[in-house]
Amino acid sequence: MNGRVASLGTSIGRWAADVVRVWDRFWFTPQKPHTLALLRVLGGAMLLYSHAVWTLDLAAFLGPQSWLAPETVPLLNQGPDGRSYTPSFWFWIHSPYLVWSVHLAALVIFALLTVGLFTRVVSVLAAICALAYCHRLTGCLFGLDQINTFMALYLMVGDSGAVWSLDAWRRRRRGLAAEAGEVPRVSTNLAMRLLQVHLCVLYLFGGIGKMRGETWWDGSALWFAFASLEYQSLDMTWTVRHRWALALLTHLTVFWETFYCFFVWPRLTRPICLALAVLVHGGIALCLGMKTFGLAMIIANMVFIPPEVIRGWLAPLGRLVPHAERTGRAAASGMSRIAPAMPQELAAACRLRS
Amino acid sequence: MEADRSSWGSAERPGAADASPRWPTGWKLLASGLLLLHCAAVFVPPFAFACTVGGSSSPFADACMAWLRPYVSLLYLDHGYFFFAPNPGPSHLVQYRLEFDDGRPPVTGRFPDLARQRPRLLYHRHFMLAEALHSRFVPPEPPPEPSPPPLTATAEQRAQYALTQASYQAALADWRFRRRQYEAMRDSIAAHLRHVYGADRVTLTRIEHRLALPDEVEHLGKRLDAPDLYTELSEHPQGARP
Numbered sequence: 001m002n003g004r005v006a007s008l009g010t011s012i013g014r015w016a017a018d019v020v021r022v023w024d025r026f027w028f029t030p031q032k033p034h035t036l037a038l039l040r041v042l043g044g045a046m047l048l049y050s051h052a053v054w055t056l057d058l059a060a061f062l063g064p065q066s067w068l069a070p071e072t073v074p075l076l077n078q079g080p081d082g083r084s085y086t087p088s089f090w091f092w093i094h095s096p097y098l099v100w101s102v103h104l105a106a107l108v109i110f111a112l113l114t115v116g117l118f119t120r121v122v123s124v125l126a127a128i129c130a131l132a133y134c135h136r137l138t139g140c141l142f143g144l145d146q147i148n149t150f151m152a153l154y155l156m157v158g159d160s161g162a163v164w165s166l167d168a169w170r171r172r173r174r175g176l177a178a179e180a181g182e183v184p185r186v187s188t189n190l191a192m193r194l195l196q197v198h199l200c201v202l203y204l205f206g207g208i209g210k211m212r213g214e215t216w217w218d219g220s221a222l223w224f225a226f227a228s229l230e231y232q233s234l235d236m237t238w239t240v241r242h243r244w245a246l247a248l249l250t251h252l253t254v255f256w257e258t259f260y261c262f263f264v265w266p267r268l269t270r271p272i273c274l275a276l277a278v279l280v281h282g283g284i285a286l287c288l289g290m291k292t293f294g295l296a297m298i299i300a301n302m303v304f305i306p307p308e309v310i311r312g313w314l315a316p317l318g319r320l321v322p323h324a325e326r327t328g329r330a331a332a333s334g335m336s337r338i339a340p341a342m343p344q345e346l347a348a349a350c351r352l353r354s
Numbered sequence: 355m356e357a358d359r360s361s362w363g364s365a366e367r368p369g370a371a372d373a374s375p376r377w378p379t380g381w382k383l384l385a386s387g388l389l390l391l392h393c394a395a396v397f398v399p400p401f402a403f404a405c406t407v408g409g410s411s412s413p414f415a416d417a418c419m420a421w422l423r424p425y426v427s428l429l430y431l432d433h434g435y436f437f438f439a440p441n442p443g444p445s446h447l448v449q450y451r452l453e454f455d456d457g458r459p460p461v462t463g464r465f466p467d468l469a470r471q472r473p474r475l476l477y478h479r480h481f482m483l484a485e486a487l488h489s490r491f492v493p494p495e496p497p498p499e500p501s502p503p504p505l506t507a508t509a510e511q512r513a514q515y516a517l518t519q520a521s522y523q524a525a526l527a528d529w530r531f532r533r534r535q536y537e538a539m540r541d542s543i544a545a546h547l548r549h550v551y552g553a554d555r556v557t558l559t560r561i562e563h564r565l566a567l568p569d570e571v572e573h574l575g576k577r578l579d580a581p582d583l584y585t586e587l588s589e590h591p592q593g594a595r596p
Binding site: 072 | 375376377382385386389392396397400401403423424425427428429430431433434435436437438439441442443447466473474476477478480481482483486487527528531535542543545546550563565566568571572578
């Protein structure tokens, strides 16, 4: 009996050790920055555009006489217990000049994030700004803002400006090796993992929500999405003559969304899962009038593409930039400055190249 | 390039370079605690939302949500992610009528309005505003108060009444809170329109745009903007006191 208990204890101990090892590998293995850098460029551009659109009617949304006045929104943000945890600098700004100044400053921050200048600081400011807009603009928000804010939050965690940024360019100008920015970092992996997990949760509950509706089971949900005139940007009512196809796409959407969190991880099914994401969100962008939301979701899904693949895809673009050729020479002169901070193998590789 | 193509699976084993900087165990423990907190804050809001069916909800999910609410609200994570779910439903618009004391003729309009709000994202902001006003609507009549038990009621009937009265008080407090939110939102929209047009009075009407059925479109040739698909929603829903 004692032997069995001991054996059980050993098995549990091994299992627990495996859990710790897998947890450690999942979250704390250093990762290269290329995927996160691409997300910074595309996600930053989306943040910039979606906030720039407020400019077209700024007073109506952020002014003292806006659709939802600054004194109304805190009440809407309250929970039933009367408490609110949604601070925003917008609640303190009433002068129209100040509203414009702060808004323009926020746009500059989003632009700096996109081009990757002072990225570590700017990414924190961008996340604060994105949250401040969301807390102030309750009632005018939709899925795009959810994606925008969590992208901004996770870009803040990792060094998204390590490559393909003005920071990287300035580093090269100072004579530091381009490879220094490519060092795999734990923080980069954390940012990517957080975004991956968040996407899985989002799709899981998106799928569960749809599974509670009759129209997602009888195959008519996609028709009703197309029949919503307020959403419609492309007339798809002709599809009513092909109801079996509508039903097939409806069922495909539900199953893809629900099981995304399982099929996106294995190497074999990930490309299919991501291709379906492009199809579904591309369809939403084209047909349902939400180009920004569809595009933001496609951008977020790129987090599942490994940095090596992204770097391989974008390498031809890098060769078009003349400065990239000079990197090696610059690296040669700057090696002595960075060598102490660099891992030995990477420093050796840089020396060989230069 | 071959290596690049074959590395699709590397998300399971990130681009590990043995020489790259790794974190000490203490940092990892601290980060693990924060990661668990954050992942819970990402998972719990849609979980609690999914666990709310009709008027009831899961006490467990509610308790988790109450505990995480400050963090969830601060980071704008309080979402259900029920996009077009459980079913794609009707759209809601807001119609307004502005009146002027200086003799100008009344002005009517509706939002969202694709002709006036460009680009599409700006239109969508107005659309969401109209949808938010509708989703916050609470009838002006409070929930009905339960009748007290007769003088001859048994002890069990009195106990039952006490329970009903307690849930009525909770429902009444909830109604007051939500009604105040709806009225604040409606009044703010009205004040904005008065300010923009220099009007003296404004009347807002919520409009529901029903989705056309497939048979109506295929066999009857109904257009998606057919007038009979639009319904004016009363501030006093059917069955309520006028």
